[in-house]
Amino acid sequence: MPRTLPDGFLYGVCYYPEHWDASRHASDIQRIAAAGFEYIRIGEGAWGYFEPVEGQYRFDLFDNVLNLCRKHGLKVIFGTPTYCGPAWIARNYPEVLRYNFQRIPMEHGSRRNYNYTSPKYIELSDKICTALAEHYRREKQIFAWQLDNEFNCHMDVSYAPSDEAAFRIWLQEKYGTIEKLNKAWGTAFWSQQYNDWSQILLPHPTAAHPNPSHLLDESRFISDMVCRFARRQADILRKANPKWLITHNHLFANVDGPKLVHDGGLDFFSHDQYPLFTGEGNWTDYAHGLHVARSLSFPYAVMEQQSGPGGQLSYLHRTPRQGQQRLFTWQSIAHGAKALSYFRWRTCPYGAEQHWHGLIDQDDRDSRRLAEAKTVGSEIARLPKALWDAPVARAVAVMRDYDNDVNDTRINTYIPDGRWELGRWIGEFAGRQIPTDIVWPSSNLKGYKILILPHLKIVDKALVEKVTAFAQAGGVVVLGAQSGLKDRNCHIVEAVLPGLWRKVAGVEVEDWTMLDGKTRPVKLGGDRNFTLSLFAERLKPTRGTEVLATWDTDDTLLAGAPAITRAKVGKGSIIYVGGYCPSEATDTLADELMEMAGLSSLVDATPRVEAISRDSGKHKYLFLMNHSTKPEQVRGLPEKCKELLTAQKVAGGTLTLPAYGVAIVES
Amino acid sequence: MPRTLPDGFLYGVCYYPEHWDASRHASDIQRIAAAGFEYIRIGEGAWGYFEPVEGQYRFDLFDNVLNLCRKHGLKVIFGTPTYCGPAWIARNYPEVLRYNFQRIPMEHGSRRNYNYTSPKYIELSDKICTALAEHYRREKQIFAWQLDNEFNCHMDVSYAPSDEAAFRIWLQEKYGTIEKLNKAWGTAFWSQQYNDWSQILLPHPTAAHPNPSHLLDESRFISDMVCRFARRQADILRKANPKWLITHNHLFANVDGPKLVHDGGLDFFSHDQYPLFTGEGNWTDYAHGLHVARSLSFPYAVMEQQSGPGGQLSYLHRTPRQGQQRLFTWQSIAHGAKALSYFRWRTCPYGAEQHWHGLIDQDDRDSRRLAEAKTVGSEIARLPKALWDAPVARAVAVMRDYDNDVNDTRINTYIPDGRWELGRWIGEFAGRQIPTDIVWPSSNLKGYKILILPHLKIVDKALVEKVTAFAQAGGVVVLGAQSGLKDRNCHIVEAVLPGLWRKVAGVEVEDWTMLDGKTRPVKLGGDRNFTLSLFAERLKPTRGTEVLATWDTDDTLLAGAPAITRAKVGKGSIIYVGGYCPSEATDTLADELMEMAGLSSLVDATPRVEAISRDSGKHKYLFLMNHSTKPEQVRGLPEKCKELLTAQKVAGGTLTLPAYGVAIVES
């Protein structure tokens, strides 16, 4: 039996007993249950309550709340409280502090002020987790634990002395000999040779640019330390009660997602969904994190679902409009959540998140936002159980890779806009109501028709072989400019570009240039013109590779040369795009790729409508969501089908979604 | 007898004997007296002269200058030199240094490099002040002392070890028990609980946002340390010569103005008036600091009046044009100065202010700027003595509050533009030639017709009661969005908003949203449309409150709801504006408020003319100032009146001001 979320859907809310006078707990829990919630998420911020003085534990407040939950039939996800703790930790053990790049310790007075490597902090983490695990080992209401909270949120690096010591050990384990490290890092350049492990620092302020391989290993090290820290907590909890499920919420920078799930010992991944961080974003931006979540585990949980305007001292989101919170919630569910809890029940009157608004405000009145949450709760309750485990349909996959994320954001940052292309591809297909996923090199590619690797500079043989096999089996692969530029040491390959892709993609890069923020036009087939941007390559097809588009410019470096090529590979093909794709390029190419792959839209609707198709084997469930403030018509639905929220049959394959409306069509 | 500035007006200039060879003093003092000046301001930068070696004092240079002053009938304001001192202080006692937020000591080599809390610096301050006080206790030319110079200029925080120690003591005195502090700061959020005073730091670099209550207490602490430091010097000086008047110049951030005057032991407040810091500002910007000065003491002194282009290494003001320096001077006087000294006599050839230009330049020639100063001196001399103590007329008051200043600038900074609204209200009324003042919660509100509290988030019962009483007595009160959001602990109130204002303002905030830099239109009465900005509230009137304006938008959160309301309160009313006011809003509302309060302009003129009315009981004095480069006509003057500078009768109630012209009309 897989260790994952239990049958059915779990609907919940985050609740913080420690923020409120004990006299309010009974009424709060009663109201939470009455609103239709099935679980509360609790505990991750309460170390200061649990252990006010080192070694002295108390649990009464939480025991009482758990009793109230029992009374009202609420389940509980409990958090280990190690992302923030009381002042005595920092004062008694300053070595546990997180240090910034300038080697200034990040002090008590906020959160996330600990490193993951100091033996003392690991010991303190062990102790509090053990104390909680032992105390609650027989507590039936708790079905899952969240490890810590949002690893690497706010600050995704640390340069404490213990981090440096741990880095050296990590390097020793990885490389074995200092000679191998010198080679892997290319220390012959600028005379950076090391004689001894003790000479190695974490990256540090330097007079000029740092060593790329050093940076890449730092990010891998950080991720491994996060996973090690997580796993240690997971092991303590599982030892106490093997039935407990283990999760962690959200993926931040310098954490390798697939590794976190696997090495961190998670049973399922949780995501924190705050669409309003994208400002006036469109729905494909809102959905981005849900794509990430689904790529890491299906089903996933949404541990924190935005329930109002979020804000800290320096920013405050706009307020979700009437119906929009419900829409956001359904979006989270449609993409694959099987549990979802709002953040949070009631806004805290004090602290750095006094502007992080919950379902109800400090005034404690029932609010419009609470009413919407109740609506969703009652809707969920009406839906068939089979829906929650029904897989999401597959068609297009866009690949991310941890090393490449690191390379693009921390190392080769000369094209900072380049990394947004991944989101543009997803938006382009999702906006056409085509099932679209994020995948990783380790993902199962079964079911996809199109696989896009936007600009993975770092590749290895295994990845090239896997992608080649995908193409040979009939898939359409898209490689972007600079693909295959580097190896896993972050060295540029000593080979004709695109390096490991060269043979299979049937193309060579003859010359290339940065475009200094400009674009260059290409001509695709007959009359379709668009531009590529940022970086442009002059391609040379080999072994009969087809030229799909040529550079249509008087720039002598490019003029008339192939810009996009297609090589046949088995039953499929590999398309190579010799530039970065702005919106007009992804727009045109998405149509072209759909045609090549024989894909068609799930429904006939404007790009303002999101469609997610799931198939339980017995039924198909089509989630339809209108992200605009006006009604939208959806055509092309199955002739015989039913809308589940309204329990109405759909006539003539057509349905109208009201503003911010949601429909679930069963067929 | 009140301890304030002596009878009549005092006209002066800042002079720095220590910057010039002693051979030039006699000629300089002679020229200063000949130019019509009555006092010099002296000494605040000369610690290096007074105490070149620790404990070894010398005063000869200054004794000589004081003798020259005696000879030429010049009075003296002497400054204690503690805002900067010789290198031996920093080297012998590094604990006295000011530390920045990153805990780097600010070193010798500039100014303001000391903290206010180190016992050693307090001792050194005591000693130099005592030495000066003792040496000059019988010196008749000195009538006043300036304490230190521009507290908190350039740098308004300090994180030295002594600051942290003093903060802990300050907190102990304030809270008594650590439990009370934990409650007041809301440390239950993010597990920030303290066990012991020794665990508390001043704010420090942290991984995420800090605690708002912690920041607010920090700013109160800083202000208290400034006042304590000031008071200690005041006490030393008063003990030496009880007749001496005590002042300090300018109000910078992290100093609570009313507290500085009261707790710091000042007899009158001084202001440093540099209009050109506002660049191409309009005259209401120029006047802003004068409003602040008058709110703190009437009369006040202008200790430093801009006498040329000011500049330091990284900036240089434009040069006041022909007549503009005179106009700036008259503006300072009209608002309530009874003493005014230009900064400075002659520009220093060296040091960080070698581009801070005085009345004459390094070339020592009589300049246009000196000639203008002479003109003003001779004009002052012709005016009636009664004028200088004649109070400024009152009509509109706009309230500032220290806690709210801190909250808006250091804590809740998510609407950084919001705090400029105070200046817009002042500009709106002053530009209509309506008497306008800044007031504080402690101010006497007698005489005002309109009281505006732009967006005071933090309020307490006493303030609400005081403002309610003002309305009940017939006043018109304006509250802006977010009023009453917080209590004095910086917690958000656990009550329906606008919290303590809710009952008396007869309104509830049903919903609200940030506007993300956008605006939303409202419709006021018949055809007057304008927009509110930044933050919008959906209001719900209670107990018959009148709706003045509604939201005229299809934004579903606001559409059709009340945006501005007016509740009758006794003989007056409280108006609640559910948004922030850009210029078009203050423009429309100012007219509306004038009508409600039955206010009319002092004169009939364009907004380019400033008018200040003062009433000695026997006569009314109307200062008229033309801030434009073209002549301006002023109508609506009393039928029978006299212009004092020209000693001409004014015919037909009309007068024409030349470019940059000034008139003082007596009636």
Added chain:
Amino acid sequence: MPRTLPDGFLYGVCYYPEHWDASRHASDIQRIAAAGFEYIRIGEGAWGYFEPVEGQYRFDLFDNVLNLCRKHGLKVIFGTPTYCGPAWIARNYPEVLRYNFQRIPMEHGSRRNYNYTSPKYIELSDKICTALAEHYRREKQIFAWQLDNEFNCHMDVSYAPSDEAAFRIWLQEKYGTIEKLNKAWGTAFWSQQYNDWSQILLPHPTAAHPNPSHLLDESRFISDMVCRFARRQADILRKANPKWLITHNHLFANVDGPKLVHDGGLDFFSHDQYPLFTGEGNWTDYAHGLHVARSLSFPYAVMEQQSGPGGQLSYLHRTPRQGQQRLFTWQSIAHGAKALSYFRWRTCPYGAEQHWHGLIDQDDRDSRRLAEAKTVGSEIARLPKALWDAPVARAVAVMRDYDNDVNDTRINTYIPDGRWELGRWIGEFAGRQIPTDIVWPSSNLKGYKILILPHLKIVDKALVEKVTAFAQAGGVVVLGAQSGLKDRNCHIVEAVLPGLWRKVAGVEVEDWTMLDGKTRPVKLGGDRNFTLSLFAERLKPTRGTEVLATWDTDDTLLAGAPAITRAKVGKGSIIYVGGYCPSEATDTLADELMEMAGLSSLVDATPRVEAISRDSGKHKYLFLMNHSTKPEQVRGLPEKCKELLTAQKVAGGTLTLPAYGVAIVES
């Protein structure tokens, strides 16, 4: 015999044996020689190879490469490797590290992480230089040494404890007594007096602006430390082999160019030419560094000539287009290079410059860029030897001065754009095909007709006398606003402005103002109108000085007053421009000045054509370079002349340059 570059031209490439497996050296050296190169530049980054463990040296790799060079007839420029070294240096001797302004040591892991003052680093530098010098003292292939590499590149300050100690000694040597320092620095301002040398720090974070004189002395000190460090290496090398030539490459901030050449003990100056750092710059921007190089030594070497897109982690240049690398190379040569080496042979696959592209890429294929380099090599070989020492023609000189560079970039930064005027003047004349040079106060002014001192605020008597003599002998001198404002202590002069220029320029500054980013129009002669910017002066001519232009504005400070004047001085004149010159001003004034000085263009061509004229005594050589992507016609060539690259006679004084084309016309 002067110690300078040998007869003829030397064509080379930078090569880094330590970056490649030894098995590739033979083939690389063979290919380098076959491509037409005559020398390689080598060694400056290889300390990690030479001394992997402290005191243990090895040279085999380089001995082998030198043997290969001998075999293929390649000469060698060897670099001392002190700009970067292995990790043991930083770990064993942390006192050698460069510190940033916040006093954080810049660590190992990049380059340029050493200070120039720590006794330990000087000792380590002595040892490695001595070891290299001793080992290679009889090596015939080596004809020159490069000291270190790019002093002050990336980071031009250091605040290590040893820097502070050295600064105190430097000050003691300069001033002798602390009283003299106090006077020179103007420490009476803000009580900054020092009692003792030990109290002096290098500039440090302070609460407000620092002391200008302190900053100026810091920059002079840094430059002197660079020169001292360089000289020490030069002495070691010369002692080992007096025939070796000594050079250093590039001039960065905080190095006084003429002093580096003289005090640093260089035989010739080298420049690193990367035109693409100017982005889409025009050719006068590309040429700027070449003007600097020629001002420091003629002939000079180009040690690093851009051979492809350069890039580090955060940026990447565009790729030179077909023919453009050749054009860049010829530009370097035309301006006066007698040796030139491309940076670099092949791109390094790893390290911070893995995107710094050489003639060939990591794929090792012969490239278009290599082909262009071969073309230039064969062209050079065809040219007459007399050409390489033929001086560049002189006409216009624009003066730079180290103190003024420092003052404008680090001290008085209130007009940051002001310093670009130097480049605009050069561009204006060079774009008219007029010979134009940068000169320094120490330069020989013989041969110039026009001398422009854009805005030298700091001047001394010697400079004024030298420039006056130039005018008296018939030269046209141009002084810009603020000329003569300061003395060499960085004090503002206590004299009527323009200070030391006042008498000879026959003009006084009556008033002035900053323009706050605005401009003001002037009228020159009949109908020529243009604007001056940034800073405007109201001039007053004395002793019959002619008014060339007046302020044509209603700004009362300027209206109708003289803006530009011309005083006759002997056979020449001094023109004073009372403002800063935007392009339209330099454009109009350049024409005016040409007429005054009787200058005419070398050829008749558009500004897209660059012309450099050189005269061997026997022949004139005119380099013509077309920097546009279209053909350009050049007229006005001598009736009887020959184009050397094509070995064709030029008919009718007219020649057409193809896109990016180059011609060398002999007459």
